[in-house]
Amino acid sequence: MASTIIPTIKFLSQPTSLAWVEQAIAHLDTILLDHSHCERKAAGAALNLMFRYPSSSHLVRQLTKIAQEELEHFEQVNQWLERREIPLAPLNAPPYGAKLKAQIRHNEPQRLLDSLLVCALIEARSHERLGLLAQYCPEPELGAFYRGLMASEARHYGIYWVLASRYCDRQEVEQRLEELANLESEILVTLHPEPRIHS
Amino acid sequence: MASTIIPTIKFLSQPTSLAWVEQAIAHLDTILLDHSHCERKAAGAALNLMFRYPSSSHLVRQLTKIAQEELEHFEQVNQWLERREIPLAPLNAPPYGAKLKAQIRHNEPQRLLDSLLVCALIEARSHERLGLLAQYCPEPELGAFYRGLMASEARHYGIYWVLASRYCDRQEVEQRLEELANLESEILVTLHPEPRIHS
Numbered sequence: 132m133a134s135t136i137i138p139t140i141k142f143l144s145q146p147t148s149l150a151w152v153e154q155a156i157a158h159l160d161t162i163l164l165d166h167s168h169c170e171r172k173a174a175g176a177a178l179n180l181m182f183r184y185p186s187s188s189h190l191v192r193q194l195t196k197i198a199q200e201e202l203e204h205f206e207q208v209n210q211w212l213e214r215r216e217i218p219l220a221p222l223n224a225p226p227y228g229a230k231l232k233a234q235i236r237h238n239e240p241q242r243l244l245d246s247l248l249v250c251a252l253i254e255a256r257s258h259e260r261l262g263l264l265a266q267y268c269p270e271p272e273l274g275a276f277y278r279g280l281m282a283s284e285a286r287h288y289g290i291y292w293v294l295a296s297r298y299c300d301r302q303e304v305e306q307r308l309e310e311l312a313n314l315e316s317e318i319l320v321t322l323h324p325e326p327r328i329h330s
Numbered sequence: 331m332a333s334t335i336i337p338t339i340k341f342l343s344q345p346t347s348l349a350w351v352e353q354a355i356a357h358l359d360t361i362l363l364d365h366s367h368c369e370r371k372a373a374g375a376a377l378n379l380m381f382r383y384p385s386s387s388h389l390v391r392q393l394t395k396i397a398q399e400e401l402e403h404f405e406q407v408n409q410w411l412e413r414r415e416i417p418l419a420p421l422n423a424p425p426y427g428a429k430l431k432a433q434i435r436h437n438e439p440q441r442l443l444d445s446l447l448v449c450a451l452i453e454a455r456s457h458e459r460l461g462l463l464a465q466y467c468p469e470p471e472l473g474a475f476y477r478g479l480m481a482s483e484a485r486h487y488g489i490y491w492v493l494a495s496r497y498c499d500r501q502e503v504e505q506r507l508e509e510l511a512n513l514e515s516e517i518l519v520t521l522h523p524e525p526r527i528h529s
Contacts (some may be wrong), residue, residue, distance in 0.1 A: 188418045
């Protein structure tokens with residue numbers, strides 16, 4: 132295998148390294164547990180935005196759909212955990228999420244723009260990495276499960292991006308996305324020692 | 331009509347007063363908007379508990395279902411708002427929720443017990459009041475909608491109560507429920523001047 136994986140998801144500045152794939156494949160159970168946490172957090176992120184912008188009907192409608200889908204995936208991942216007898220347990224979060232969230236500016240409308248783009252990037256990276264798990268997972272049934280989730284993750288990052296473009300100036304969206312995408316890839320250049328979806 | 335409405339939901343210490351029914355029927359649009367906020371908050375409450383107790387598989391499974399149903403109801407209420415051309419807008423919350431949450435003790439396992447019982451009581455009161463709206467609403471189609479939601483609310487307060495009984499000492503559950511139910515009814519004795527589901 133090459134040291135990076137192509138093709139790059141258009142949204143992301145840099146593709147995931149082979150080192151992450153090797154780490155993930157060697158720790159499938161931990162990755163599955165972390166994935167459960169990620170789905171719950173993704174539902175929480177959508178709901179938080181619904182609480183912060185309760186009057187934006189279109190935004191609220193789209194976020195409701197995302198939250199519902201994330202909860203469905205959360206359930207599905209938990210069924211996999213149960214089947215493998217992996218107890219639900221807390222896991223230290225990798226620095227990825229906190230570092231990205233630290234980039235969200237505090238004043239509106241920048242806060243909305245940054246929040247939507249951070250969500251978009253996390254979804255885009257999840258989409259890419261679930262795709263890698265689908266491709267390289269040595270267990271065909273689990274691989275098929277990951278493949279099945281990929282389409283939703285792709286739809287989600289698309290929705291977040293479209294929302295950003297709807298509520299914010301298009302040129303500013305492009306420019307900020309580039310900045311945040313570069314940072315997102317930079318965070319992942321150093322593989323976090325604990326295996327995670329976003330290590 | 332009598333000044334109180336019978337029968338009392340078993341869970342609740344006192345039934346809702348006629349004054350609330352009159353206030354609600356006179357402000358159906360505001361009640362519908364507040365109901366939308368209530369459904370979103372109910373989903374948020376379930377999700378918050380999932381974040382606080384991520385390792386309790388059974389609890390997490392039950393709360394996931396509740397959060398999913400609340401989001402479905404949230405969507406349905408929002409469709410009603412759209413149909414009536416009521417824009418999604420923030421509304422001052424009545425003191426009800428904050429006063430109940432102030433009763434949640436800070437140390438475990440009391441915190442879990444109180445959180446579950448507060449959720450149970452809010453769902454029980456919602457169930458009772460949606461039933462009253464179903465009964466007294468002058469618009470048959472809207473009344474039928476409220477009737478349709480009642481069963482879920484009843485199931486939800488049952489689930490929260492069963493969870494409390496599963497994770498906490500049964501006798502303590504009974505005693506604390508009585509205390510909190512008395513307080514819950516007391517909060518509602520004085521009708522809040524702004525029409526709300528929990529005014």
